Structures are given as structure tokens and as C-alpha cells.
Amino acid sequence: MKEKFEFNTIIPRRGSGSYKWDTPADPETIPLWVADMDFRTAPAIIDALRRRVGHGIFGYTYVGDDYYEAVCRWFETRHGWRIDPSTIIYTSGVVPAVSAIIKAITVPGNKVITQTPAYNCFYSSIRNNDCLLSPDPLVRNSADGTYGIDFDHLQQLAADPDAKTLILCNPHNPSGRCWTREELIRVGRICLDNGVFVIADEIHCELTFNNHRYTPFASISPEFAENCATCISPSKAFNIAGLQIANIVAVNPEIRRRIDKAININEVCDVNPFGVTATIAAYNESVGWLEALKEYLWQNYLYLKDRLAEAAPEVLLTPLEATYLAWLDISRTGLTSEQLCETLLHQEKLMLNPGTMYGPGGEGFIRINLACPRTVLATAVDRLLRHI
Numbered sequence: 001m002k003e004k005f006e007f008n009t010i011i012p013r014r015g016s017g018s019y020k021w022d023t024p025a026d027p028e029t030i031p032l033w034v035a036d037m038d039f040r041t042a043p044a045i046i047d048a049l050r051r052r053v054g055h056g057i058f059g060y061t062y063v064g065d066d067y068y069e070a071v072c073r074w075f076e077t078r079h080g081w082r083i084d085p086s087t088i089i090y091t092s093g094v095v096p097a098v099s100a101i102i103k104a105i106t107v108p109g110n111k112v113i114t115q116t117p118a119y120n121c122f123y124s125s126i127r128n129n130d131c132l133l134s135p136d137p138l139v140r141n142s143a144d145g146t147y148g149i150d151f152d153h154l155q156q157l158a159a160d161p162d163a164k165t166l167i168l169c170n171p172h173n174p175s176g177r178c179w180t181r182e183e184l185i186r187v188g189r190i191c192l193d194n195g196v197f198v199i200a201d202e203i204h205c206e207l208t209f210n211n212h213r214y215t216p217f218a219s220i221s222p223e224f225a226e227n228c229a230t231c232i233s234p235s236k237a238f239n240i241a242g243l244q245i246a247n248i249v250a251v252n253p254e255i256r257r258r259i260d261k262a263i264n265i266n267e268v269c270d271v272n273p274f275g276v277t278a279t280i281a282a283y284n285e286s287v288g289w290l291e292a293l294k295e296y297l298w299q300n301y302l303y304l305k306d307r308l309a310e311a312a313p314e315v316l317l318t319p320l321e322a323t324y325l326a327w328l329d330i331s332r333t334g335l336t337s338e339q340l341c342e343t344l345l346h347q348e349k350l351m352l353n354p355g356t357m358y359g360p361g362g363e364g365f366i367r368i369n370l371a372c373p374r375t376v377l378a379t380a381v382d383r384l385l386r387h388i
């Protein structure tokens with residue numbers, strides 16, 4: 001029998017030290033910006049954390065075999081990716097992971113390719129390592145709003161001897177694309193042929209919808225696995241980002257040694273006991289919750305889609321294959337992304353992300369976080385529709 005979980009309940013988050021909810025000054029603001037969810041995490045995770053809190057001692061953390069077993073079992077059974085536990089490096093987040101891998105692979109002045117628009121922290125990680133962005137604009141079909149990779153352009157960028165690495169966001173934030181195996185094979189081949197190392201950020205991997213299947217980049221072939229480091233975390237899917245835990249999987253021993261060194265140079269080699277406890281409970285005991293969550297998120301997407309189709313058909317909603325982040329083309333409203341977001345914040349008390357946050361290709365778009373109770377989404381959509 002399918003388990004029942006409650007996603008309709010509104011749980012007040014203001015005053016809980018929430019970046020998403022406590023940043024806006026006005027208490028009436030609905031914040032659908034930062035990518036975390038307004039749902040309680042899975043019951044098994046809460047129970048495991050309660051037990052851990054009950055112990056009452058929170059000293060330095062030892063990460064035991066049960067942690068590695070949980071991670072490896074999950075990826076093998078759910079995604080067909082067999083991970084050797086000795087190739088895992090844990091750290092305090094996917095952004096620290098990506099940054100450390102850039103440090104391990106590049107020297108200052110090197111170029112880092114990424115598909116744009118891109119998750120904003122990629123830009124800061126590239127800058128913080130004194131590297132240069134080599135943008136690979138996604139191509140967009142303006143009729144249906146779908147995005148794809150321009151492989152010829154990627155080939156040109158990869159051929160540049162200064163281009164040492166590609167950050168591959170798989171699935172992709174903010175376009176919502178879940179790259180197909182064929183697309184990933186083409187990306188991987190171009191990178192291998194041109195000596196470009198792949199940093200696969202797979203933080204959104206659990207949140208794929210319908211027939212869109214996540215393919216772990218490293219699982220495609222041993223050659224690809226050698227030429228990449230993958231960043232994974234239960235944080236997005238199980239709403240535990242504040243517990244700060246992530247894993248890097250790096251098969252190549254020399255690369256792994258360099259990443260490990262960079263993690264130490266950046267002093268992000270320690271994790272906290274709650275992150276470890278929550279990860280084990282997520283991967284071992286929370287699959288039913290995740291399935292129910294995905295169904296709820298998908299219904300939220302359909303809700304937004306229907307409302308837009310009815311009241312603002314000129315606003316094109318990008319088809320959502322993965323993530324809980326809706327990407328809307330608002331260019332036909334005549335407003336810039338910034339103007340619309342400013343108006344929504346000040347006149348409607350609705351906080352969204354302007355597409356410009358995500359760099360080239362983001363102008364004319366806004367991003368809406370769909371991970372909230374449907375009644376909250378409904379009010380947010382009412383507010384949005386008064387301006388588009």
C-alpha cells in the first residue's frame with residue numbers, strides 16, 4: 001500500500017532562522033526564491049535526528065561504514081550506479097565540493113566551461129578560484145521553451161587549451177532539463193577528446209518527473225568515470241540543506257588525492273553529526289516519502305501551468321523535467337526580470353528570483369520555487385498574475 005504523507009500543511013518558517021523566510025523584511029511576503037522546501041522532511045529522518053539529539057553529546061564526527069553503505073546502496077539500487085565507497089569524499093555541501101574540485105583541476109587563469117543560464121554559485125566558485133568563465137549558452141526552442149546543448153559550440157570551447165574543466169549540472173538548474181543518456185554521452189566524448197575534466201553536479205538527481213530518468217554521468221562508462229568527479233547530496237530531495245552534507249565521488253586516484261587536498265586547504269573536511277544521521281535515514285528509510293513528494297511537486301507544476309495557460313498564455317512556462325524550480329519566460333510582458341521581481345516584492349509581497357541571477361540567457365525569465373503547500377502556491381500565483 002502507498003504510504004500517505006502530508007504536504008498540504010502550512011508550517012510557519014518565519015523566525016526559524018530560515019534564509020528563505022527570514023530575509024524578507026515584511027512578514028506578509030511569500031518567498032518562493034531560495035531552493036529549499038516548505039515541507040517537513042521524511043518522518044524517518046526526523047526520528048533519527050531526535051534520537052541523535054537525545055544522546056546529548058555533539059563532539060567531532062566519525063563517518064562510519066553505515067554511511068558509505070547507505071550512499072552506495074541507494075545509488076546502485078535506484079540509479080544503477082555502483083560506487084566504490086573508497087572513492088567517496090564527504091564534505092559540507094555541493095558548493096564547497098564544486099569549488100574544491102575546481103581548485104584541484106585548474107590553476108589561476110584557466111577557463112571553466114558551464115552551460116548558461118547557470119546556478120549562480122557556479123559563477124562565484126569559478127571567480128573564487130581565480131578562473132575565467134567560458135559560457136556555453138544553452139539553445140532554446142522559443143516555440144515550446146525547451147532547452148538543449150549546442151554541441152558544436154561546446155566542442156569549440158573545449159578545444160581551447162585553457163579550458164580545463166566543465167561544470168555539468170545534471171539535471172540542470174534553472175532550465176529544469178534532465179539530460180538524456182545520449183546528450184551526456186556527447187558531452188562526455190567532447191570533454192574526453194579535448195582533455196576537459198567534468199565536474200558533475202548531480203544535487204537535483206532525485207527530483208525527476210514522469211519518464212525523465214536521471215543518468216549518473218559517471219555510470220555511463222569507465223572512461224567517463226575516470227574523467228569526472230560527481231557531487232551528490234540528499235539535501236535537495238529530502239530538504240536537509242541546513243544540515244550541510246555532500247559527497248564527491250572521484251574514481252581516478254590522483255584526481256581524488258588532489259581533491260582531498262583542496263578540501264583540506266579550504267578547511268571543509270568536517271561534517272556534523274546531524275548531516276550524517278539524516279543521510280543514512282534518508283537513503284535507508286525514506287524512499288516512500290520521496291515518491292509522494294515528487295507526486296506533490298508535479299501536481300504543483302501542473303497547477304502553475306494551468307493557471308498560466310488560462311490567465312497569461314503569453315508567459316511561457318519551461319517544460320519541467322526535473323527540479324522543483326519553474327522557469328518562466330516573461331519577456332512578452334515588456335518588463336525586465338528585475339523590474340518584475342521588484343514590483344512583485346514591493347507591491348505584492350511575493351519574492352521570486354530574477355533570471356538575471358543565473359547569468360547569460362537569464363534576462364526575460366523569472367524562477368519560481370514550487371516546493372510549498374498548494375494553497376500557498378495559489379496565493380503566490382494570484383499575486384503574480386496581477387502583473388504579467
Ligand SMILES: Cc1ncc(COP(=O)(O)O)c(C=O)c1O
Pocket residue numbers: 035092093094095096119169173201203233235241245246
Ligand atoms: C545545482 C546546484 N548545486 C548546488 C546547490 C547548493 O548546494 P549546497 O547547499 O550543498 O552547497 C544548489 C542549490 O540550489 C544547486 O541548485
